[in-house]
Amino acid sequence: MRGYLADCDIQAPASLAEALAVLAREPGVWTPMAGGTDLMVVYNAGRLQATRFLDLSRLADLRGIREDTTSLSFGALTTYTDLRDCRAVHQHFPNLVKSARVTGALAIQNRGTLGGNIANASPAADTPPSLLAYGAELELISPRGLRRVAYDRFHQGYKRLDLAADELVARIIVPKPTGRGFHYFRKVGTRQAQAIAKVCLAAYARIQEGVVAELRIGLGSVAPAPVRARNAEALIIGKPLAALPVEAAREALLDEISPIDDIRATAHYRKVVTGNLLGQMLRELANG
Amino acid sequence: MAKQITLKMTVNGTDCVVTVHPFARLLDVLREELRLTGTKEGCGEGECGACTILMNGRVVNSCLVPVVQAQGAVVVTVEGLAQGERLSSVQDAFLTYNGAQCGFCTPGMLISATDLLNRCPNPTEGEIREGLAGNLCRCTGYAKIVDAVRAVAADGGAAK
Numbered sequence: 518m519r520g521y522l523a524d525c526d527i528q529a530p531a532s533l534a535e536a537l538a539v540l541a542r543e544p545g546v547w548t549p550m551a552g553g554t555d556l557m558v559v560y561n562a563g564r565l566q567a568t569r570f571l572d573l574s575r576l577a578d579l580r581g582i583r584e585d586t587t588s589l590s591f592g593a594l595t596t597y598t599d600l601r602d603c604r605a606v607h608q609h610f611p612n613l614v615k616s617a618r619v620t621g622a623l624a625i626q627n628r629g630t631l632g633g634n635i636a637n638a639s640p641a642a643d644t645p646p647s648l649l650a651y652g653a654e655l656e657l658i659s660p661r662g663l664r665r666v667a668y669d670r671f672h673q674g675y676k677r678l679d680l681a682a683d684e685l686v687a688r689i690i691v692p693k694p695t696g697r698g699f700h701y702f703r704k705v706g707t708r709q710a711q712a713i714a715k716v717c718l719a720a721y722a723r724i725q726e727g728v729v730a731e732l733r734i735g736l737g738s739v740a741p742a743p744v745r746a747r748n749a750e751a752l753i754i755g756k757p758l759a760a761l762p763v764e765a766a767r768e769a770l771l772d773e774i775s776p777i778d779d780i781r782a783t784a785h786y787r788k789v790v791t792g793n794l795l796g797q798m799l800r801e802l803a804n805g
Numbered sequence: 806m807a808k809q810i811t812l813k814m815t816v817n818g819t820d821c822v823v824t825v826h827p828f829a830r831l832l833d834v835l836r837e838e839l840r841l842t843g844t845k846e847g848c849g850e851g852e853c854g855a856c857t858i859l860m861n862g863r864v865v866n867s868c869l870v871p872v873v874q875a876q877g878a879v880v881v882t883v884e885g886l887a888q889g890e891r892l893s894s895v896q897d898a899f900l901t902y903n904g905a906q907c908g909f910c911t912p913g914m915l916i917s918a919t920d921l922l923n924r925c926p927n928p929t930e931g932e933i934r935e936g937l938a939g940n941l942c943r944c945t946g947y948a949k950i951v952d953a954v955r956a957v958a959a960d961g962g963a964a965k
């Protein structure tokens with residue numbers, strides 16, 4: 518089966534304002550398209566409901582990585598290649614570089630965008646765990662103005678987002694870690710390239726005088742959406758590196774995830790591996 | 806039915822203008838409108854790399870590009886690698902090292918290998934495998950392809 522070309526339309530608005538006006542005029546009718554690496558797959562398989570598309574790829578306002586003293590701000594159109602090529606990303610957010618490296622292969626990395634990865638809302642996407650670990654925020658834009666949401670509140674269930682029909686993801690803002698940081702990222706998949714995650718775990722911790730002062734853990738493929746492991750985090754925060762309650766944290770983590778059986782792995786496999794990744798992460802953290 | 810657009814691209818060094826549906830896939834426009842049938846379709850979902858081309862200097866899966874996004878683009882397909890009858894050094898090496906068997910993956914492989922060697926003239930084996938990771942080959946077992954790419958690097962690069 519193929520998508521039926523004659524049914525489809527794609528408009529290339531000249532400006533962000535024009536794009537937003539089109540979305541607002543006919544809410545829910547126009548589907549934004551950035552790199553097309555999710556949408557075109559579904560279209561080619563003849564399974565895409567949408568037939569009208571709004572090409573975002575030329576909107577300069579949604580492009581570019583900006584740096585200020587406290588954060589990096591990524592335009593929604595930032596590609597995986599842009600992430601890999603940016604020195605400041607390597608310096609401050611090594612997990613994001615690792616996420617980008619294990620996404621698809623180079624041809625996907627050249628076209629796929631951060632905004633698309635987030636808005637596509639796959640529970641198995643590879644940048645969300647890193648963005649959760651770094652405490653990212655999203656800037657959403659509509660004709661009504663700009664609005665900021667904490668990324669860990671953006672996903673509200675399977676493919677349910679805090680995103681109105683007339684809104685676009687404009688930028689992703691990630692605060693720069695300060696002090697002594699610990700970064701961990703691991704994706705478990707069938708092969709290095711072109712494999713969707715069976716489980717993915719990203720973590721960022723700040724260590725102060727031998728104690729875990731701050732910790733966020735982001736998980737992929739273990740719940741209906743990318744999630745934080747808040748209970749496990751809470752058990753570790755405030756504890757000295759020399760005495761991390763690894764077993765208690767593992768139990769808390771397994772209680773707060775809800776993996777399923779699917780073509781890539783069983784729920785049981787996902788639980789065991791998620792627990793193991795947490796264990797590996799905490800051992801690395803303790804060994805500093 | 807959407808209005809057709811006038812699409813202008815530079816393909817293999819030649820300016821071309823075609824009237825097409827804006828949502829047509831770049832792959833189909835290359836093959837059917839421009840008759841550049843070197844670029845292949847394997848999966849149609851970004852997995853296999855048979856449709857790999859260079860768009861504005863970067864490898865992309867042409868099966869995933871609606872052509873409106875290629876307006877004004879500089880495109881290189883496998884037909885653009887040779888200079889007349891003279892094969893590029895990457896093509897030559899694929900011949901010498903038997904890097905092609907059935908040949909279906911070869912156009913995409915050649916584009917990815919050329920791109921890799923342009924970005925990274927002295928790749929490690931790991932870099933070669935990463936550069937070609939989006940191109941599946943069901944015949945060669947990859948070893949001969951990797952040999953070919955390594956030989957081009959050892960012999961002074963893709964541009965030679």
Ligand SMILES: Cc1cc2nc3c(=O)[nH]c(=O)nc-3n(C[C@H](O)[C@H](O)[C@H](O)COP(=O)(O)OP(=O)(O)OC[C@H]3O[C@@H](n4cnc5c(N)ncnc54)[C@H](O)[C@@H]3O)c2cc1C
Pocket residue numbers: 548549550551552553554555556557558573593594619620621622625628629630631632633634635636637641642643644684685686687711712713714850851852
């Ligand atoms: C072969 C292959 C391998 C892949 N491997 C991986 C992988 O390993 N890991 C992974 O995470 N993903 C993978 N993907 C999925 C995909 O490449 C990524 O999710 C990519 O980041 C999507 O970005 P895009 O710009 O191409 O999205 P598009 O296809 O353009 O859009 C995706 C969705 O996001 C919406 N959208 C896009 N931009 C915005 C915006 N600014 N505001 C609001 N909504 C927006 C669109 O309407 C659509 O619903 C793979 C895809 C393919 C084809």
Ligand code: FES
Pocket residue numbers: 845846847848849850851852853854855856857866867868869
């Ligand atoms: S045909 Fe495009 S990647 Fe397979």
Ligand code: FES
Pocket residue numbers: 904905906907908909910911941942943944945
């Ligand atoms: S030579 Fe047959 S698929 Fe590669």
